Amino acid sequence: MNPYEALGVKKTATAEEIKKAYRKIVKESHPDLNPGDSAGEERFKAASSAYDLLKDPKKRERFDRGEIDAQGHERPEAHFYRNYAGARDNPYAGGQKFDDYEDVSDFFTDFMRSAHGTRGGAGHEHLHGFHADGADVRYRLEVPFMDAALGGTTRIMLPDGASLEVQIPRGISEGQTIRLRGKGGQPIGKGRVGDALITISVAPHKLFTREGDTVRMVLPINIYEAVNGAKVEVPTISGPVSLSIPKGASSGQVLRLRGRGIAPRGREERGDQLVELKIVAPPRIDDELAEFMERWRRKHSYNPREGMKP
Structure with a gap:
């Protein structure tokens, strides 16, 4: 269609x-x-x-432009059939000429039917020893962030209704291609079955982003944790770990968890996870907190924007 x-x-x-x-x-x-x-x-x-x-x-x-069909397969060049369909020594030429066909695919269908039927059922291999590899078929597949990071298995539905199981390699990244050998187009004669080429796109994650083999995330902390420091639980792609927040932490400060990132495709060594701190105020500021902060300001006032004049 x-x-x-x-x-x-x-x-x-x-x-x-x-x-x-x-x-x-x-x-x-x-x-x-x-x-x-x-x-x-x-x-x-x-x-x-x-x-x-x-x-x-x-x-x-x-x-x-008519170079590929609706399935993305290369269209055969029309002049090839025009040059040879009417040749005197063409063993498959029948009563119809190439120009009698409205579509080149109709001519090719009759051409193949002639090869199968009128020449003793020899099939593709009877076409004067003509062989051709099957076409490679291309697909795009969006995979979850965690499957791309850690590997996984999924299925894709093909245009003909069949499904194909795809193994997602650990560490695969946006734009990389998985080749499934022998899952593409059928060959002619003794040609090789084509491959399925699946280009990967990675769905965004609610917590993590990826930069090469490094994973980044933003970690909310409260005012107490920022002032006094604390040990807090931090999610990583392979499970939660404990992270030490230093005293006097500021929003935007980045801490590093070594070896908690992604192992690039084909390698064992993992990258790091970078944790950016973000101080989050209480959802409700009560009178006690407001009064405490006012007393503290009077004794310890400072200006974090000092030196920002252009």
């Missing part, structure tokens, strides 16, 4: 309009939200395949 038709948008639609149309279909037709709705599931599959193609500007341009 034409990807624009699958999403119900015009060929001139903007990227935002395409995204909006896809999200609408997901809400209306996702199998998990509409169990038993086979028609809705088919619509969801078609929309997912279409969005995967059109959300990528380069793929969209290539599709619009």
Whole structure:
């Protein structure tokens, strides 16, 4: 199906309009939200395949130019068939000429049918020994932050309705590609089965961000902990640990937890976790605290903004 038709948008639609149309279909037709709705599931599959193609500007341009099909596969060059379909020594030439076909794919279908049927059922291998590798198939997959950091397993749904199990390597980062050998397009003759190439995007986490193999987070602390210091529990990607807050800590101060970051793909040594402190005032300032702070200010007044004049 034409990807624009699958999403119900015009060929001139903007990227935002395409995204909006896809999200609408997901809400209306996702199998998990509409169990038993086979028609809705088919619509969801078609929309997912279409969005995967059109959300990528380069793929969209290539599709619009006719270089790839709706599944992202390379289209065969038309002049190849035009040059050879009418040749006198073409053993598969029948009563129809290339120009009789409205679409090159129709010609290729008849060409392959001739190879299977009229030549004794020899199949692809009878095409004068012609062999070709299957096409590599590309997908994009968003994985949870923790799966990217620690590794995991997930499944993706293919455009034809089948599913594929994907092992997420520990430490994989945004934009890296997983290659699943033999999970791509089928070959011709004795060619090699294509591969599935899965480009990873990492979903944001509510606590952690990543910079290379370093994990960063912001840790709220109260006024007492900032003034007097304390030992507090801090979350890390591999579980909570104890962290010592020094006396007189300030918001923006960064503490380091060594070896609590991410082990880059293919390596064992882990990076660090950086903890940025943030002093948080009590949700309610009562009279006792206000009076205490006023007495303290009179005796120990200081200006933290001193020296900030340009």
